Amino acid sequence: MHHFDAETALVRVDANTWRGTLSEAWNIGNNPNGGYLLSVVLAALREAVPHPDPLTITAHYLRPGVAGTPCDVQVDLLREGRTLTTARASLRQRGVIGVEVLAAFGDLSVPAGVAQELTIPPAPIPPPEACVPRSGTAQGVGLAIAERLDVRLHPDLATAGTAGRAETAGWIRFRDGRPPDAGALPLFADAFPPSPFALLGVVGWVPTIELTVHVRRRPVPGWIRAQFRTRDLQSGRMIEDGLLWDSAGHLVAESRQIGLVMRATAQSGEKS
Amino acid sequence: MHHFDAETALVRVDANTWRGTLSEAWNIGNNPNGGYLLSVVLAALREAVPHPDPLTITAHYLRPGVAGTPCDVQVDLLREGRTLTTARASLRQRGVIGVEVLAAFGDLSVPAGVAQELTIPPAPIPPPEACVPRSGTAQGVGLAIAERLDVRLHPDLATAGTAGRAETAGWIRFRDGRPPDAGALPLFADAFPPSPFALLGVVGWVPTIELTVHVRRRPVPGWIRAQFRTRDLQSGRMIEDGLLWDSAGHLVAESRQIGLVMRATAQSGEKS
Numbered sequence: 048m049h050h051f052d053a054e055t056a057l058v059r060v061d062a063n064t065w066r067g068t069l070s071e072a073w074n075i076g077n078n079p080n081g082g083y084l085l086s087v088v089l090a091a092l093r094e095a096v097p098h099p100d101p102l103t104i105t106a107h108y109l110r111p112g113v114a115g116t117p118c119d120v121q122v123d124l125l126r127e128g129r130t131l132t133t134a135r136a137s138l139r140q141r142g143v144i145g146v147e148v149l150a151a152f153g154d155l156s157v158p159a160g161v162a163q164e165l166t167i168p169p170a171p172i173p174p175p176e177a178c179v180p181r182s183g184t185a186q187g188v189g190l191a192i193a194e195r196l197d198v199r200l201h202p203d204l205a206t207a208g209t210a211g212r213a214e215t216a217g218w219i220r221f222r223d224g225r226p227p228d229a230g231a232l233p234l235f236a237d238a239f240p241p242s243p244f245a246l247l248g249v250v251g252w253v254p255t256i257e258l259t260v261h262v263r264r265r266p267v268p269g270w271i272r273a274q275f276r277t278r279d280l281q282s283g284r285m286i287e288d289g290l291l292w293d294s295a296g297h298l299v300a301e302s303r304q305i306g307l308v309m310r311a312t313a314q315s316g317e318k319s
Numbered sequence: 320m321h322h323f324d325a326e327t328a329l330v331r332v333d334a335n336t337w338r339g340t341l342s343e344a345w346n347i348g349n350n351p352n353g354g355y356l357l358s359v360v361l362a363a364l365r366e367a368v369p370h371p372d373p374l375t376i377t378a379h380y381l382r383p384g385v386a387g388t389p390c391d392v393q394v395d396l397l398r399e400g401r402t403l404t405t406a407r408a409s410l411r412q413r414g415v416i417g418v419e420v421l422a423a424f425g426d427l428s429v430p431a432g433v434a435q436e437l438t439i440p441p442a443p444i445p446p447p448e449a450c451v452p453r454s455g456t457a458q459g460v461g462l463a464i465a466e467r468l469d470v471r472l473h474p475d476l477a478t479a480g481t482a483g484r485a486e487t488a489g490w491i492r493f494r495d496g497r498p499p500d501a502g503a504l505p506l507f508a509d510a511f512p513p514s515p516f517a518l519l520g521v522v523g524w525v526p527t528i529e530l531t532v533h534v535r536r537r538p539v540p541g542w543i544r545a546q547f548r549t550r551d552l553q554s555g556r557m558i559e560d561g562l563l564w565d566s567a568g569h570l571v572a573e574s575r576q577i578g579l580v581m582r583a584t585a586q587s588g589e590k591s
Contacts, residue, residue: 102528102556102577103379103528103529103577105377105421105529105531107375107397107405107421107423109397109398109405110398125379125381125409125416125419126381126382126415126416131528133379133381133419135407135419135421137397144397144398147397147405147407147421149377149379149407149419149421151379151528151529155554157554158554158555159554159555159556159579160523160554160555160556160579160580160581160582161515161519161522161523161552161555161580161581161582162555163518163519163552163580164552164553164554165485165518165549165550165551165552165553165557166550166551166552166553167550167551213437243433246435246437247433247435250433251432251433256374256375256403256423257375257377257423257531259377259529259531259575261558261575261577263551263553263556263558264553277437278437278438278439279437279438279439279535279570279573280433280435280436280437280438281436281437281438281535281536281570282427282429282430282431282432282436283430283431283432283433283434284374284431284432284535285437286533286535286573298551298553301551301558301575303531303533303573303575305374305375305533307431307432308432308433308435309432309433310432310433
């Protein structure tokens, strides 16, 4: 079993409740990465829902996760249809909600409408070996998660405050060789440095209020290519859009999050 | 009182439940528009939540609304913070959920982070008087909603199947002079013809699975300018992105939905 699967594993304790312990291996600074927390919720949803693929997942981050301590995930199925199941789920620690999720699952291998296709071509990014490994030092924060995820940044966008635009791009894969799948894409959509850093420098913590991921296609094995851009930052609230492609060049996920770009403080760091 | 406020009004029947009747005045074909249904849910949330502005609203459409019949909206506050309240809400008719909403409210007049700003300039669109009024006839569907909303389409994008790209753009306002506000933007984000029509022609019904709206700024009075684009359509599932600007040229909302672009059938029509 790969780390990702072992460290998101839960035990079902009743019809609607799963239980586990949040790992410290996916921390950014002192708290678990938001994509990891979402993956724990998805582990419960996957068992509860008859359809295989998460088509649209919205996560609201209410409180930071506490690594090394237990969590419960409670799932409610809202509608089970022939082609789609809609469900909500709450991740709780010590009785209070940390992450609230609303999602719809379907089957990406089954066509759902017209045959015409439109897509977004892969962003031009130098190959992984010509990119810069993501470093916690450059962001002034401990990156336990870097032992789990191999993230390579576009060299033009790797140094905070020097890119001239609010963009992050590069490559991502599991370090232990686990192939990417539809269930890994929400994690990958929240595992790059916040795109405002490239423009503004490391300004402070970037807490995510809400993240929505649309999984568009099951990825083939290999690196996932990713691009994240913030074109809209008002009163400290950013909208960051993400695109993920598999190694065959297929668009496999789109993401959008609203987050706060905080002023630098003594505890400057990183998004949850 | 303006039509929008009267026809989304609810009565609180207990601490967490509001009751009303869905109006027929916002129908597209035989069913209420999805933006209208969401506005009914927001009417309950607005009373339940201490913060004034919906910052991020995600709606899942589980079943079509039935106009002219009662509905209940049940609200659960998930977290009340100093700057943000997170809540979920379910709109039910005859005991089953039609629309499920997860949202965070805050105060757009209060800065939440860094002072630097980024924005997306208004799309170039001819003035409203040079645009084409939206017509149900052109889409082969009854448009009761056209009595409530004045929608003008960019002349290059107004005829289905002729635009060469999956884009809708134009202007929108309430017919009765009600000024736009933060609470009207989710409605406006779901009141234009589906953008694939411009490229593919009227292909069939376009049911929304999930719609997320980020309200970015309170609009000033006047027309709202809007642009909707589908760049990603795979296996009949589209991701449509929307941008809304107020009459001062400020970006006031962003939207994204996943919907199904169905093959044409005898009941070809329009998104819910």
